Amino acid sequence: MDVVLIGAGNVGTVLGRTFQQAGHTIKAIWNRHPEKARLLADELGTVAVENLQALPQEADLFVVSVSDRSIQEVAQQLIIKKGVLVHAAGAVSKEVLNGIADQYGVLWPMKMIRTNMPTLGPCAIMIDANKDQALQVIRELAGSISDQVHEADDAKRLKMHLIAAITSNFTNHLYHLAADYSQEQEIQFSWFYPLIEGVIAQIKTQHPQNVQAGPAFRGDRITIEKHRSLLADEPVLLKIYDEMTQSILHKFGHIR
Ligand SMILES: NC(=O)c1ccc[n+]([C@@H]2O[C@H](COP(=O)([O-])OP(=O)(O)OC[C@H]3O[C@@H](n4cnc5c(N)ncnc54)[C@H](OP(=O)(O)O)[C@@H]3O)[C@@H](O)[C@H]2O)c1
Known part of the structure; x- marks a missing residue:
């Protein structure tokens, strides 16, 4: 053509x-x-x-x-x-x-x-x-x-565009913040690749809900507070950490 x-x-x-x-x-x-x-x-x-x-x-x-x-x-x-x-x-x-x-x-x-x-x-x-x-x-x-x-159609594409922003742009922004923090702490970001890739591989065959892990998923408030204290001088990261933690605690029934 x-x-x-x-x-x-x-x-x-x-x-x-x-x-x-x-x-x-x-x-x-x-x-x-x-x-x-x-x-x-x-x-x-x-x-x-x-x-x-x-x-x-x-x-x-x-x-x-x-x-x-x-x-x-x-x-x-x-x-x-x-x-x-x-x-x-x-x-x-x-x-x-x-x-x-x-x-x-x-x-x-x-x-x-x-x-x-x-x-x-x-x-x-x-x-x-x-x-x-x-x-x-x-x-x-x-x-x-x-x-x-x-x-x-137009309405469906707009919703798909939103999903793309969350799944691709937002996750990448988290990688960006994590990579910056790794660099500041002299920790090699590439060591986290298998962790990142493992999640992506698993969500292709099961609902992301079944792949969730971490302290908020377990309702482990002691570890959450240890993480939060590390972020005392990182206000942007702390705000995102708190929002994500609240959302996970809520999704897995640790808070109403
Ligand atoms: N990139 C992606 O990942 C992606 C994926 C899917 C869909 N899209 C869509 O594809 C379209 C193009 O995106 P892109 O990433 O290819 O864009 P881009 O690489 O950022 O290039 C922008 C293009 O728009 C032209 N342009 C900007 N303002 C203009 C104006 N006032 N008059 C005439 N031309 C103008 C630029 O011309 P100059 O070169 O002269 O500046 C250039 O050709 C968008 O609708 C976007 O939503 C993008």
Whole structure:
């Protein structure tokens, strides 16, 4: 199929590589700062276009992968005579594309994507569209680069985006704080990798509730107080420690 890329950031770059590897043709690329479009176009052997109106007006898929806040503004400048227009955002309604193309929707790769990735790799893709015909095209393209393609409308995608923030962004922030504390205490953070990986491996086969461990899970208030005293000079970490501890104590029936 023929694909036009609008945006050559993380997602535009990696989707471009992945679509091409799956046998699709990248017809043209646009990016606000044209040198990025030129770099990607050179890599993929296609053309970079400096003006949105100079992009091809017919293709199977037009992918707008710019920052969430600028999707509508950028898309409104496109002239689409034939083809499906999508954006790649989890937390943005497909309706921001309403009135720009007859067929429009969403192709949201649910993964943290960075330009240094050679291709998308294993990734669930959430799709949505305003018409069955458009959904079919998006499903076919998404299915050519992923074996996990699911339909999710605006409301469901927003909830999934929230779950992604908790499961991925929040856990990583905890790793960040823990890594900083490890460094301050001259303890090697890498020694904790097997512990981290063990939990991730286990939650794939059982409910996270069954994998919970630690002093709050056991209602061990003596150890909790020992931990808290270590954090006397770490107000941010102490606040998070207390919130998490309260939540675990509550979930496992140690407090009401
Ligand atoms: N990265 C991820 O992990 C990920 C995963 C799934 C979905 N998404 C979604 O994919 C989309 C793109 O994200 P990304 O990570 O690829 O973005 P990014 O790498 O941060 O790049 C931002 C892109 O938006 C362009 N842009 C920003 N403001 C603009 C404006 N006012 N007018 C025109 N272009 C503008 C930038 O152009 P310049 O290069 O000229 O600055 C660049 O092409 C977003 O909707 C995001 O929610 C991202």
